[in-house]
Amino acid sequence: MSKVTIKDVAREAGVSISTVSNALNNVDVLNPETKSHVLNVAKRLNYVPNLNGKQLKTGKTKMLGFFTTSVSGPYFYTLVESMARECDRLGYGLNVFVTRDKGVIMSNILGRRVDGVIIYEELRIDNEDVIMMMKEKIKAVFLDRFLENETMGSVIFDSFVAGYEATKYLISLGHKKIAYISGVDTMFDSVQRKEGYLAALREHQLLVDDDYVLQGYFEEEGAYNAIKSFLHMHPDKLPDAFLAGNDLSAIGCIRALKSHGFDVPSDISVVGFDDIDIAQYFTPPLTTVRNQIARQGVLAIDHLVRMIQKKEQGKKQKLAGELIVRGSSQVKIQRNDPGQE
Amino acid sequence: MSKVTIKDVAREAGVSISTVSNALNNVDVLNPETKSHVLNVAKRLNYVPNLNGKQLKTGKTKMLGFFTTSVSGPYFYTLVESMARECDRLGYGLNVFVTRDKGVIMSNILGRRVDGVIIYEELRIDNEDVIMMMKEKIKAVFLDRFLENETMGSVIFDSFVAGYEATKYLISLGHKKIAYISGVDTMFDSVQRKEGYLAALREHQLLVDDDYVLQGYFEEEGAYNAIKSFLHMHPDKLPDAFLAGNDLSAIGCIRALKSHGFDVPSDISVVGFDDIDIAQYFTPPLTTVRNQIARQGVLAIDHLVRMIQKKEQGKKQKLAGELIVRGSSQVKIQRNDPGQE
DNA sequence: TATGATTATAAAAACGTTTTTATAAAAGGA
DNA sequence: TCCTTTTATAAAAACGTTTTTATAATCATA
Incomplete structure (x- = not known):
């Protein structure tokens, strides 16, 4: 004491x-x-x-909560770092809860351990909980989740358009057989990117083939394995290009392709999403759709703090991606001998 | 409310x-x-x-604090993820403070926002502060810092031995001109690894050359730039091998060497430290000294919680590294033409 | 000079709990 | 039956603050 x-x-x-x-x-x-x-x-x-005495009396903790299922990998660390720094700048602390335990989440939010919360979408807080949070006037900003709700804020990356544009870009290079490496179907970004991809394919009357949708779980290893097993099962169906659900999968994908003797990009183009910090240093440097992750974090925190301090209404903020063309993609080479390697 | x-x-x-x-x-x-x-x-x-009422009365918050200067990169995210999960498992939450602001740190620690703290060494909390924390009976575990103090815990990686062993390994491969890519001189690990490196060189009567100690700042970019400028300034002093202060620098180093047309490992061997998650997937896969980062996090949390719950005395835990030989190092090839590339 | 306003400080209430102490009822023993 | 324990609940105190209300002293005004 x-x-x-x-x-x-x-x-x-x-x-x-x-x-x-x-x-x-x-x-x-x-x-x-x-x-x-x-x-x-x-x-x-x-x-x-003593902060507990102070907090009890004032009802404010000067703490924000971040509830997520993971903090691993470039996406999350970029996010967490930006949020933590922004919190520090604004005189708040950041509580990071890596859990799926709804009880933990709710008792911390409703128990006023924090003045406001950032919730990463994958947690899928259900509607009932959202309603309770509304009733209790909890200040919340959801990341990568389209919340219909009026009073809550959200910051999302426009993954549909990103997927659409990335696919169109690959098509413009002359690629026709384009595969998609998906994340998990509970992830907003993964689903949206796939929808955009499918929309672009349809728009150009290109083949929409279920075999061309692989499961990479948004992870390097997942993508690596998915490609390996794809190449094993469908050696005859080699795509012209892979659209990877995120940069991590793109990296795993390229590794798998390399290990099979394919060159990226001359044999196969690969495009990712996010532009994580290592994307530009990878060999080959990744063509990707930039997602300003750190900016998302800062926006989320700023918005949350305004909701707390200025009683600002929750609003939806949607960030547009930006195609960054680097070395992992190129114009389709029409080979004379279709059976390469 | x-x-x-x-x-x-x-x-x-x-x-x-x-x-x-x-x-x-x-x-x-x-x-x-x-x-x-x-x-x-x-x-x-x-x-x-209401947790504030509860906390005020009981004097316990069921929260642990992690105070650090960064959460970016594989080292930190592995650490944070493991700590956050272990906290969750033990019924605690984790407060992550990314700050250098001593006032913020102290008011959170002494203000009893948390029941105990993990402090990353780079913060260099000074002795006066440590004494105050002792007086206040604050439970603390220091990461990667050798604390002389009796009542505080610490978990460190034995970086000296790691550096020594890694260097000996390179020597055993026949390498004689070995360069070290250092981090920052305020970082315990960086300094210790360098000391181990120097000790091994001396032991084998090998050249200890200041030009062979580069500054890579423990980052990919830093190492990349350091190597680039080294190659530019000393084209005649190409080492047989690089011992990189951590895996990130090893990766940056290899990138730089590759871009100059050198092959790793046939021209030059590179060894890193930590065995971060991507080390095994890099091309070439990194030879490195494994630092069980996640284990460090778990040990630190467990120890801290025992200090809190069982009044356990703070103790020092030192983890040994393990040399993992992969593809970035090999036996020195004695070339006939000493002037390659 | 008496009165009302202002200033500086103190006292008390309140925040929402847990914990200690008190009270009342039931049960047990002779 | 009366006294002592036990059992179940209530009341009150306490944790360390901030905030509201009260008090005393000073100052201005008439």
């Missing part, structure tokens, strides 16, 4: 605890001398206010 | 608040019927205990 309390300071300084409180929170009502005297005593005693 | 409090539950159930409290915390003193009745009412009213 923090030994020295406001009472000790009051006693030592020979004033009342309200005077100490006023001095510490510089409520401008005190005689300047009294104030500085109190402050000196507080310093001398190494007084640090 | 969470509208419904324990008082509301008490009133609605027709009992006293102490009875409600006892029912909720199943203190076994109540008539089972009373208890279940109270529980039902609480559930019906969607009662969630």
Whole structure:
């Protein structure tokens, strides 16, 4: 227990605890001398206010919560780092909960451990919970989730358009057989990107083949394995290009292709999403649709803090991607001998 | 404010608040019927205990704090993920503070926002602060820092031995001119690894050349640039091997070497440290000294929780590395033409 | 000089819990 | 039957703050 309390300071300084409180929170009502005297005593005693007492009384914790299923990988660390820094800048702390336990989540949110929350979509907080949060006037911003709800905020990346544009880009290079490496079907981004991909294919009357939709789980290993087994099962159906659900899958995909003796991009083009920090350094550097992850984090925090401090209404913010063309994609080479490798 | 409090539950159930409290915390003193009745009412009213009230009274927050300068990159995300999961498993939450602001750090620690803290060494909390933390009986575990202090815990990786062994390994392959890519000199691991490297060189009467100690800042880009400028400034002093301060620098180093037309490992061997998740998938797969990062996180949390719950004394835990030989290193090839490329 | 307004400080209430202490009823023993 | 235990619940105190209300002293005004 923090030994020295406001009472000790009051006693030592020979004033009342309200005077100490006023001095510490510089409520401008005190005689300047009294104030500085109190402050000196507080310093001398190494007084640090107990935050639990403070929080109980004020109802504010100056903490924001981030609830997620993972913090691993470039997507999450970029996000977390940007949010944590923005919190720090704004005088908040960030509580990171890596859990799927609804009880933990709800007792922390409704138990007022934090003044507001950022929720990563994969948690799929159900409607009932959202309604309860609304009733309790919880301030919340959802990431990568389209929330119909009026009072909650959300920041999403426009994955549909990103998928659509990336596919159109590949088509424009002359690729016809384009495969998609999907994430998990509970993930908004994965689904949206696939929808965009399918829309572009249909628009160009290109083949929509179920075999061309692989499961890579948004992870390097997942994509690697998916490609390996695809090449094994359908050696005759080699696509012209792979559209990977995110950069991590693109990297796994390229590794798998390389290990089978294919060259990227001259044999097969690969495009990813996100433009994670290592995308530009990979060999070959990844063509990708940039998702300003750090910006998402900052926007989410800023919005949340405004909702808390300025009673701002929750709003939807949708960020557009930007196609970054690098070395992992190129114009389709029409080979004379169709059976390469 | 969470509208419904324990008082509301008490009133609605027709009992006293102490009875409600006892029912909720199943203190076994109540008539089972009373208890279940109270529980039902609480559930019906969607009662969630206010954590600030609870924390104030009990003096426990069931939160641990992690104070660090960054959460980016494989090292940190592996660490944070493992700590957050272990916290969740043990019924704690994790507060992540990415800051260098001593005021923020101290007011959160001494203000009892958390029951205990994990401190990443780079923060270099000074001795005065450590003493104050001791006086206040703060439970703390330091990561990657050798704390002389008796009452605080620490978990470190034995970077000296790791550096020594890695260097000896390179020497055993026949390499003589071995360069080291250092991190920052305030980082324990970087310094220790370098010391181990130097010790091994001396032991084998090998050249200790200041030009062979580069600054890579423990980052991919940093190492990349360091190698580039080294190759530019000393084209005649090409080493046989690079010992990179961590895997990220090893990756940057290899990229730079490749871009100059060198092959790794046939021209130059490269060895890293940590065995980050992508090390095995890199091309070539990295030879590295494994640092069980996730294990460090778990050990730190477990130890901290025991210090809190079982009043365990703070102790020092030192983890040994393990050399993982992969594709980025090989026996030195004695070329006839010493001036390759 | 007496009165009302202002200033500076103190006292008390409140935040929502848990925990200690008190009270009342039921049960047990002689 | 009376007294002592036990059992079940209620009341009150406490945690460390902030905030509201009260009090005393000073100041201005008439």
